[in-house]
Amino acid sequence: MMTLETATLLQLSIIIPVHNAEQYIERCVDSFIGTFNAFSELILIDDGSTDDTKQRCRAIIERYPDWRIRYVYQANGGVSSARNHGLALAEGQWVYFVDADDFLVNSAQLFEPVVGQSVDWMLFRTKIERAGGTDSAFGLTEDGDYQYKMAKGLFLDHYYQNVFFQSCNKLYRRAIIDAEALRFDESLRIGEDLIFNLQYLQHCRVVRHRAAFLYVYEIGHAEAATSTLKPQWFPVNLTALDIIETQLVAGITEVDRAAYTRFLKQYVRTFFRMLIVFDQRTLTVPERQFIQTQLINLERGLPNGTSRWLGWLNRSHLAPVMLVGLRRLKQRLK
Structure with a gap:
């Protein structure tokens, strides 16, 4: 059972935005709850669901009464709004985002005492499962610690390996998020993860890449976020390029x-x-x-x-x- 003493030592806040995910939210939570520990919290932000999502979330809380799980409902404002709401509530030293229709594998690695004082960001590999059985993956294939401020060329080479474009499956140090008042841009409907990550990266000393698969991202069902190309990607890329040139590789x-x-x-x-x-x-x-x-x-x-x-x-x-x-x-x- 969570005690007042352990509550003050929260290491990890898992934030899951949930919108009409009655078919998937229990699978998502069940994929890691077995390795959940007393030093972690789960925050379910219901972004205006109109299906049975609320009841499914309540069932999760009842099924796992010993764990620190919060369910919060908000009027529909989009995934960025839901993540920002979760950040405002988070109390852990580290923050990890999950989408409700995805799930974790090898989740024990998420709850290990993973990071020393010098590491500010940890990125794991992600497996992509597509309808029809075609799989792929992204993320660096070898473990490594990188100081991108000192190795700007390496950052540029890693950029197009698709490691900075998503916010899920990454451990963020909450102290950095709070100190820099970082939030997802709620005016964006696409590319908000990339902009948030580039802003966060400016304040990182060491970035750790892990070759381990930890996350499964599904494409093919109706609720899945897609990578369909939209005109909004043009201004997002302009903003990303400006951050890269003026903040991340200035003086290359x-x-x-x-x-x-x-x-x-x-x-x-x-x-x-x-x-x-x-x-x-x-x-x-x-x-x-x-x-x-x-x-x-x-x-x-x-x-x-x-x-x-x-x-x-x-x-x-x-x-x-x-x-x-x-x-x-x-x-x-x-």
């Missing part, structure tokens, strides 16, 4: 210059892929103008001679037109 040395060039080239390819996805019915004129400006800015950051074709396309205002044309040609050839 010549040693890391090659990594910086690779990073910018990848950004160019990313924006081109975005353009190909949208045709003129879904991509507005301001969005096309924004992308064109962004590509010009990226071009200026590349070494001379590496992007003449890109510069010509931008200066002739043909990049959006040509890429929309490629999109339509691809559709006709299907």
